[in-house]
Amino acid sequence: xxxxxxxxxxxxxxxxxxxxxxxxxxxxxxxxxxxxxxxxxxxxxxxxxxxxxxxxxxxxxxxxxxxxxxxxxxxxxxxxxxxxxxxxxxxxxxxxxxxxxxxxxxxxxxxxxxxxxxxxxxxxxxxxxxxxxxxxxxxxxxxxxxxxxxxxxxxxxxxxxxxxxxxxxxxxxxxxxxxxxxxxxxxxxxxxxxxxxxxxxxxxxxxxxxxxxxxxxxxxxxxxxxxxxxxxxxxxxxxxxxxxxxxxxxxxxxxxxxxxxxxxxxxxxxxxxxxxxxxxxxxxxxxxxxxxxxxxxxxxxxxxxxxxxxxxxxxxxx
Amino acid sequence: xxxxxxxxxxxxxxxxxxxxxxxxxxxxxxxxxxxxxxxxxxxxxxxxxxxxxxxxxxxxxxxxxxxxxxxxxxxxxxxxxxxxxxxxxxxxxxxxxxxxxxxxxxxxxxxxxxxxxxxxxxxxxxxxxxxxxxxxxxxxxxxxxxxxxxxxxxxxxxxxxxxxxxxxxxxxxxxxxxxxxxxxxxxxxxxxxxxxxxxxxxxxxxxxxxxxxxxxxxxxxxxxxxxxxxxxxxxxxxxxxxxxxxxxxxxxxxxxxxxxxxxxxxxxxxxxxxxxxxxxxxxxxxxxxxxxxxxxxxxxxxxxxxxxxxxxxxxxx
Numbered sequence: 001x002x003x004x005x006x007x008x009x010x011x012x013x014x015x016x017x018x019x020x021x022x023x024x025x026x027x028x029x030x031x032x033x034x035x036x037x038x039x040x041x042x043x044x045x046x047x048x049x050x051x052x053x054x055x056x057x058x059x060x061x062x063x064x065x066x067x068x069x070x071x072x073x074x075x076x077x078x079x080x081x082x083x084x085x086x087x088x089x090x091x092x093x094x095x096x097x098x099x100x101x102x103x104x105x106x107x108x109x110x111x112x113x114x115x116x117x118x119x120x121x122x123x124x125x126x127x128x129x130x131x132x133x134x135x136x137x138x139x140x141x142x143x144x145x146x147x148x149x150x151x152x153x154x155x156x157x158x159x160x161x162x163x164x165x166x167x168x169x170x171x172x173x174x175x176x177x178x179x180x181x182x183x184x185x186x187x188x189x190x191x192x193x194x195x196x197x198x199x200x201x202x203x204x205x206x207x208x209x210x211x212x213x214x215x216x217x218x219x220x221x222x223x224x225x226x227x228x229x230x231x232x233x234x235x236x237x238x239x240x241x242x243x244x245x246x247x248x249x250x251x252x253x254x255x256x257x258x259x260x261x262x263x264x265x266x267x268x269x270x271x272x273x274x275x276x277x278x279x280x281x282x283x284x285x286x287x288x289x290x291x292x293x294x295x296x297x298x299x300x301x302x303x304x305x306x307x308x309x310x311x312x313x314x315x316x317x318x
Numbered sequence: 319x320x321x322x323x324x325x326x327x328x329x330x331x332x333x334x335x336x337x338x339x340x341x342x343x344x345x346x347x348x349x350x351x352x353x354x355x356x357x358x359x360x361x362x363x364x365x366x367x368x369x370x371x372x373x374x375x376x377x378x379x380x381x382x383x384x385x386x387x388x389x390x391x392x393x394x395x396x397x398x399x400x401x402x403x404x405x406x407x408x409x410x411x412x413x414x415x416x417x418x419x420x421x422x423x424x425x426x427x428x429x430x431x432x433x434x435x436x437x438x439x440x441x442x443x444x445x446x447x448x449x450x451x452x453x454x455x456x457x458x459x460x461x462x463x464x465x466x467x468x469x470x471x472x473x474x475x476x477x478x479x480x481x482x483x484x485x486x487x488x489x490x491x492x493x494x495x496x497x498x499x500x501x502x503x504x505x506x507x508x509x510x511x512x513x514x515x516x517x518x519x520x521x522x523x524x525x526x527x528x529x530x531x532x533x534x535x536x537x538x539x540x541x542x543x544x545x546x547x548x549x550x551x552x553x554x555x556x557x558x559x560x561x562x563x564x565x566x567x568x569x570x571x572x573x574x575x576x577x578x579x580x581x582x583x584x585x586x587x588x589x590x591x592x593x594x595x596x597x598x599x600x601x602x603x604x605x606x607x608x609x610x611x612x613x614x615x616x617x618x619x620x621x622x623x624x625x626x627x628x629x630x631x632x633x634x635x
Contacts, residue, residue, distance in 0.1 A: 043497035150586050180361035181524065185568035185580035192577050207497070214570035215577065233576060251502040253527030255569050257550045260530045267506065268499045270453075271467045 002070050003031035004169045004201035005055060005088075010064035012050050022276045024050040026225045028064075029302065032169070037195060037202040039216030039233075041209055041248070045272060046222040048205045052173045055203060056088045057081045069168050086116060089162035093174035095154035099146040105132070105157050106142030112164040131160040136190060152183035159190065163198065170195070173205045188215060209252050213237055221245045224283040225275055231308035241310040244284050282313065290314050325392045327352045327518035328373070328486045333386035335368055335377065340590045342381070343368050344542045350535075352485065353516040355509070357533035357550070359523055361565075363587055365542040370490045370522045374413050375403055391485055408435030412479035416491040418471035422463040428474050429459040436482040443481065450477045451507055469500035473507070480511065487511075490522040505532050526569055530554060535623075538562045541587055541598035544617060548624030558626035558634050560603050597628070605630040 012025040025047040032038045040048045053059045054066055061074045068084050076084070089112075092098040099108055110128045113119045119127050129139035135156040146154055155175065162170060175191065176184040192215055195202050206212050212219055213233060220230040221244065229242040240246045250266040268287050273279055279286050285295040292314065300311045329349035335342055343365040350356045358366045371377045373388060387396045390411060395403065407413075412435075415421040422431055432443045440459070447455035450473045463471055472492060479487055489508065493501035509532055512519050521533060529536050529550060537547040538559065546559035557563040567581030574580075585602045588594075597603070600610040609629055617625045620632075628634065 043499065152586070181526070181565055182361060182568050182583035183586070185570075186582045188570065189579050189582065192579075209498075210570045210572055213572055213576060214574060214580070237572060247499060249572075251498040252572075253502075253505070253525070253531040254572060255526035255530050255554070255566065256571070256573075257530040257554050259573075260527070265502070265506075267502060271469060271500070272497075 001033065003067075004034050004036075004069055005032040005203065006065070006067040007031070007051070007055070008065040008067075010051070010054060010066060011062045012047070012054055012059055013062045016276060020276055023225050023278055024275055025054070026278075027302070028222075028225075028227050030220055030227065030230055032201045032203060034168070034201055035195075035199050036218065037204055037216045039212035039219040040203060040205045040222060041207060041212050041219060042222035043207060043248075043272060045224075045275060047225040047275070048207075048222050049173055051222075052090070052171045052203060052205045055169075056090050056171055057084060058090075086112075086165045087167055088169040088171060089165065089167040091155070091158050091162050091170065091172045091175045094178045095151060095158050096146070096178075098158050099154060101146055103145075104142065105137075105144055105146065105149075108146075109142070109157065109160045109164060112161060116165060118165070127164070131164055132157075134163070134194070135160045136186075150183070151179055152186055155179065155187050156190065159187075159194070163194065166198065167200060169201045169203065171203045171205070174207070175204075176211060177206070177208070184211075191215060209237075209249060221248065224272060224278055226283055227302065227309075227311060228284065229308060229310045229312075231310075235306070235308055239308075241305055241308050241315045242284075242312050243288050243290055243314070247287075247289075282311070288314075290317065324351060326350060326389070327354070327391060328520070329389040329392075330369075330373070331387050331389075333369060333372060333388070334384050335365070335372055335381050336384045337380050337382075337590070341384070341593075342542050342590050343372070345386070346539070346542075346544055347386070348537050348544070348547060350486070350518040350520060352518050353512050354535070355512050355519045355521060355533050357521045357523055357529040357536045358539060359526065359529050359536055360539035361524060361587065363541075364539040366522045366539050367490055369539075370413070370488050370520065373486075373488050373520065374407055374411055375400075376407075376413070408479070408484070409482040410484055411486050411488070412482065412484040413488040413490065414472070414475045414479050414492050417495050418468055418475050419463060421475055422471055424463055427460050427462055428466070431463075431474060432459075432478040432481055435478060438481050443477075446477045446481045447474070450474075450480070450511075451503070452477070467500075468496055469503065472496060472500075472504055476504075476507065476511075480515070480517070483515075484517060486518045486520065488520045488522070491524070492521070493528065494523070494525070501528075508532060526554075526566065538565070541593060542590065543598060543627065544625075545599065545628070546624075546626045547617070548621075552621065552624050558620045558624060558631045559599075559628045560605050560630070560634050561599050563634050564604075605633060 008029045010028045013021040013023050015021050042048045066073050068088050106128050110124050176187050219236045221228045223244050228244045247266045247268045254260045270287050281297045282295045282300050285291040300313045302311045326349035331347045333346040360366045444455045493504050533550050536550045538545045540561050545561045564583045596611045600606040615627045615629045617627045
């Protein structure tokens with residue numbers, strides 16, 4: 001079966017005005033099968049948003065390959081990109097800034113259908129109405145403006161717009177990070193339901209490990225532009241293979257005092273290095289509790305270990 | 319720790335704040351013992367940050383305190399003249415903020431910011447920087463905020479808040495802008511400071527994980543009022559307010575079944591102008607009845623030190 005998304009050896013570098021380019025993403029490979037949700041987690045600046053932007057063609061890869069439903073988009077012409085964008089749609093973090101304040105909700109949700117010539121007139125109105133119902137809003141909301149809605153409702157509008165063209169791939173970049181806990185639960189429930197009912201593949205980018213575990217089938221962990229580990233959900237959360245994954249899981253405070261206070265702490269020392277000057281060898285070695293000389297010299301190979309893919313020299317030792 | 323014999327580091331009673339005649343924080347009260355960490359938790363707009371700002375009398379111009387008293391180490395500071403209040407800030411009462419980079423003066427060196435509040439010696443500043451975990455304080459002391467990472471800036475802000483040796487530290491979402499591994503470092507630091515220096519910490523947060531990690535007691539706020547207050551273990555294990563209970567169920571946990579339906583709280587928080595006469599959560603509460611809509615439930619003691627403002631507290635699962 002062709003994966004909906006196949007990323008191979010992707011690199012995205014941004015030129016800097018002074019000095020070396022910022023190596024936002026380097027040597028990243030993964031694929032997403034139809035109906036599958038892949039989570040991409042990591043801390044700020046690790047390159048996870050750059051990957052999601054590259055996948056929908058918003059930034060051009062420096063090298064490597066990105067194929068959406070089998071079509072190569074690295075170096076593709078505008079027509080191919082336009083075709084591809086109907087298949088891969090995006091939901092951004094802040095619903096307040098991803099909607100045009102001067103466009104009614106109906107116009108925003110209907111725009112993809114209109115510009116692609118899929119529907120107009122009464123058909124368009126019907127399609128918009130059914131999309132709004134699908135995301136838990138009402139058809140009469142179509143005539144209102146974004147400012148008349150709460151944050152959670154706005155995110156529903158954004159999701160309706162992303163679903164309008166029945167994409168094969170939905171890219172969600174921190175879709176619930178700007179929302180309060182009670183609203184976040186509503187949107188997560190909605191995303192889980194829609195992903196199943198639309199049989200979409202989903203790339204779910206987040207810094208929140210508990211949210212990612214809740215919605216994803218497989219999870220990739222990123223650090224400083226590189227994938228550290230990629231594994232099925234249960235394997236990643238129960239037997240993390242990379243020391244960074246372990247530290248990240250240990251650092252998430254669990255909303256359960258009894259559990260949290262007995263949890264093993266793996267405090268990471270120091271700060272994330274600059275992606276403009278990534279450390280040699282394994283990029284994590286400057287903060288890794290088990291790094292040895294080899295880690296400072298040699299880039300670890302991206303290799304399988306059971307059902308997990310991992311990039312670490314020392315994973316068997318720890 | 320809240321024994322009657324011991325003077326609370328900070329005691330707040332009936333704090334009421336209003337914007338243009340509409341009360342946005344209503345009769346909020348709590349007290350904190352020296353060395354204790356208490357969390358004030360709630361969603362956006364619940365009044366937790368305004369409460370924090372009122373403690374230091376740093377409220378935005380349009381917000382007025384129209385009632386209540388604030389006692390610092392037993393001394394009533396509610397009516398203190400601004401001149402004396404200013405001397406209190408940074409010495410006996412300090413605050414740290416959410417965005418360390420924007421809370422620091424970009425034109426002042428680390429050393430200058432840290433000693434500004436207390437005229438401490440360079441040596442004292444260097445020791446303080448080392449105490450909050452800044453490696454190489456001799457170099458950092460002459461650097462500017464833009465040369466530091468977010469986590470490092472937060473440490474500098476904590477150093478400047480602590481150098482005057484305050485009895486009470488108000489921390490408003492101190493780790494919200496930070497990554498989880500850095501957040502863990504800062505929470506460890508706050509915990510150590512409370513234990514070693516006996517500083518009482520009021521921690522404002524929206525994150526139940528942070529509460530579970532660091533707070534001994536927690537006050538859950540909803541729409542400007544305290545819904546529930548008690549020991550953290552007790553509140554998490556057996557919440558006595560439907561809002562707390564639903565809020566806890568709405569958080570995805572590492573122990574949940576994946577893709578299961580999360581509990582949701584229907585509707586959204588009412589605007590202050592729509593607050594009714596009764597319980598402000600009534601419109602979204604599965605237990606609400608006619609009395610809840612008509613009559614405001616008082617905070618009442620359920621168990622020792624565990625209070626809930628709900629007419630149906632006994633029925634909360």
